[in-house]
Structures are given as structure tokens and as C-alpha cells.
Amino acid sequence: LEATAVEARGRISPWDLGIWDDAQVAPLARLAALIKDAGAVSGIQIAHAGRKGSLAKPWEGGAALQPGWPLVAPSALAFSPQHPVPRALTKAELREVQRSFVAGARRARDAGFRFLELHAAHGYLFHSFLSPLSNQRTDEYGGSLENRARFLLETAREVRELWPTDRVLAVRVSATDWVQGGWALEDTVELAKLLAREGIDLIDCSSGGSSPAQSVPLDPGYQLPFARAVRREAKLPTAAVGLITQPLQAEEIVASGAADLVLLGRVLLRDPTWPIDAAETLGATAPIPPQYARSY
Numbered sequence: 001l002e003a004t005a006v007e008a009r010g011r012i013s014p015w016d017l018g019i020w021d022d023a024q025v026a027p028l029a030r031l032a033a034l035i036k037d038a039g040a041v042s043g044i045q046i047a048h049a050g051r052k053g054s055l056a057k058p059w060e061g062g063a064a065l066q067p068g069w070p071l072v073a074p075s076a077l078a079f080s081p082q083h084p085v086p087r088a089l090t091k092a093e094l095r096e097v098q099r100s101f102v103a104g105a106r107r108a109r110d111a112g113f114r115f116l117e118l119h120a121a122h123g124y125l126f127h128s129f130l131s132p133l134s135n136q137r138t139d140e141y142g143g144s145l146e147n148r149a150r151f152l153l154e155t156a157r158e159v160r161e162l163w164p165t166d167r168v169l170a171v172r173v174s175a176t177d178w179v180q181g182g183w184a185l186e187d188t189v190e191l192a193k194l195l196a197r198e199g200i201d202l203i204d205c206s207s208g209g210s211s212p213a214q215s216v217p218l219d220p221g222y223q224l225p226f227a228r229a230v231r232r233e234a235k236l237p238t239a240a241v242g243l244i245t246q247p248l249q250a251e252e253i254v255a256s257g258a259a260d261l262v263l264l265g266r267v268l269l270r271d272p273t274w275p276i277d278a279a280e281t282l283g284a285t286a287p288i289p290p291q292y293a294r295s296y
Contacts, residue, residue: 001031003047003119006104007097009069010048010125013055019046019104025111032112039287043115045172046104048097050125051079051086051134052209072097073128074135074142074151080212091139097125098155105159114167118156121174122209126152130173130191131183131210149191153198160199170239171195172204175226178214185229192234203230204239204263218243227259239263247278 004017011018018024028044035042054068064083072093073086089097101118108116120126128134129151135142141150156171163169175188192203205226208214216222223242231238240259244250250262268274276296279286288296 001028001042001044003045003049003124004028004104004108006046006048006100009072010050010053010097010100012047012049012053012124013057014065015057019044019107020100022107025107028107028113029111036112038289041115042113043117043168044108044111044113045117045119046101046108047119048101048125050123050128051077051083052123054084073125074137077134077136079123079134088137091141094141094151098151098158101155102158102162106162109163109167115170116159116163116167117170117172117204118152118159119172120152121172121204121206123174123211124209126155127174127183127210130187131177133177133179133182133211145187145190146194149194152191153194156195156198156200168201169199170202170204171200172206174209175205175207175223175230177210178208178216179211182210185226188226189230189233192230192236196234196236200236202237202239202261203227203234204241205230205259206241220245221249221253224253224258231257231259237261241265247281250278251282 002017003012004019005011007020032042051071051073053071054065055062056065071084071086072089074088076085076088078085105116129141130148135148140147142148160169173188175185177183205223207223207226208216220243224240227238227240230236237260239261240253241263244262244264245267253259253262273292276286276288
């Protein structure tokens with residue numbers, strides 16, 4: 001499922017899924033059961049938008065809502081001149097957000113999801129702590145890489161304690177900010193090593209989202225080097241993402257050992273039957289939901 005907010009103020013938009021209340025477990029459980037019944041593995045990404053929340057729908061421009069809700073971040077720095085200035089979280093409030101992530105993970109577990117991903121990419125709350133572009137704190141959650149990673153590492157540790165070991169626990173990261181002086185690949189490798197100590201199973205290697213000044217070379221597989229480097233240097237399984245659209249392209253990534261998994265997003269929005277067609281292309285079979293059966 002999409003980035004699912006662990007707090008109401010952690011939504012990207014008012015229309016996002018949420019997992020901050022026990023009343024949300026039952027409807028999410030119905031979704032997890034439907035996914036399982038269709039022959040797939042249910043997964044959910046839990047997130048907090050931080051200073052990039054309270055936005056309109058992306059297909060309606062994605063501008064900051066007027067009025068919106070108050071935003072929080074590691075430091076009182078707006079994402080852009082068009083975004084409101086967030087309030088810096090106190091250490092006590094940081095602990096509250098951590099408890100919200102742990103509670104969200106518990107609800108995801110109880111709803112029956114098999115794959116849980118902590119969203120620490122794209123300029124959202126975890127990433128904004130990691131990046132020196134957005135974190136100017138002077139306490140133990142700012143400064144050195146270890147300090148900037150502390151918020152994520154502490155949260156991952158607590159989530160790992162309750163998340164069953166027979167289910168996947170992943171973390172999505174932005175491997176680079178694509179901005180001089182920002183978070184970089186070598187930082188991601190070090191972070192992955194620290195996350196491995198906390199029992200994380202997989203690093204989902206995306207990039208960008210921390211600054212509107214980013215300069216991204218958008219070519220097919222442009223983020224693949226990140227997954228390859230983290231896998232090689234941190235000795236942790238990785239997922240490759242970003243402009244991977246062809247079955248043979250995806251198969252080569254896994255077969256060559258560049259990454260352990262390929263995750264798809266926008267191509268599945270364009271073509272929901274992509275996995276079925278990919279299986280046929282690669283000489284395999286995939287379950288066909290009854291709604292699509294007459295087209296095959």
C-alpha cells in the first residue's frame with residue numbers, strides 16, 4: 001500500500017491512508033486479506049511527511065493547503081519558499097512520534113501485512129533528520145551522521161522488536177540528495193550498516209526529495225548503482241527502484257546480483273496487469289485475478 005501515515009499531521013495530503021488509530025486496523029485487514037486471496041504478498045509502507053505534509057493532491061498541483069495543518073521537522077526550515085515553515089520537534093515530541101511509528105507497526109502486524117517498510121526517503125520526516133540540508137539541530141539528534149541517524153535507528157530498533165521475524169522489515173532511503181553538501185551515497189552505506197545491526201532485512205534504494213535544488217539524471221535504472229553499492233558494501237539485501245519498466249530489464253537486475261528485489265510504482269499505475277505480462281515474457285506464470293481472467 002501507499003505511504004500510510006502514523007499520525008494525522010504526518011499525512012502528505014488529507015486523502016492519504018492512515019494507521020494512527022486502532023479503528024483503522026479492520027479496513028486495512030480487509031485490504032491485506034484481498035491481496036492474499038489474489039495470490040500476492042501484502043505490504044505496507046508507514047510514514048510521516050514532516051515538513052512536506054498538508055499538500056493538495058499531486059494531480060491538482062500538490063501546493064500547500066490554505067488553510068493546512070501545522071508541520072513539524074527536525075529544524076524550523078521550510079522545504080521551499082512555497083511551503084510553510086515547520087516547528088522544530090522537541091526531544092519529548094520526538095519520542096511521541098517514535099511511539100506513533102511503533103503503534104503503526106503493531107497495527108500493520110495485526111492487520112496481517114507480511115512486508116513492512118519504514119519510509120525514510122524523499123524529504124519526509126526520517127529523511128529530514130538524516131540530511132544536513134534540513135537538520136541543523138545541536139542536540140544528540142543533530143550534527144554527526146550517527147546523531148542525525150539516531151531518530152531512525154531508535155525507531156527501527158523498537159519496530160523490529162514487535163515485527164515478526166518471518167515477515168520482512170525494510171527501510172526506504174534516499175541514497176543521495178542530488179545536492180552538493182547534502183546526504184550522499186557514502187552516508188547511505190554507513191546508515192545501511194547501522195540498520196543491519198538493528199535487524200533490518202532490506203534497504204529500498206531511492207533518491208532525492210530533500211531539496212527543490214536537486215539535479216537528478218533521469219535515465220532508465222538511474223538509481224541502480226545505489227542498490228548495488230549498498231548491497232556490496234553493507235552486506236544487506238537491497239531493492240532497486242526508478243524507471244524500471246521492462247520485464248527483461250527487471251530480470252537482469254536481479255539475475256546479475258545488482259539488487260535482490262525490484263520494486264515498481266508508476267508503471268503499475270499505468271498497467272495494473274504488468275506482473276502477469278512480465279511472467280509470460282519470462283516464461284513463468286502468475287495468478288490472474290478473476291476480474292481480468294476474460295482478457296487472457
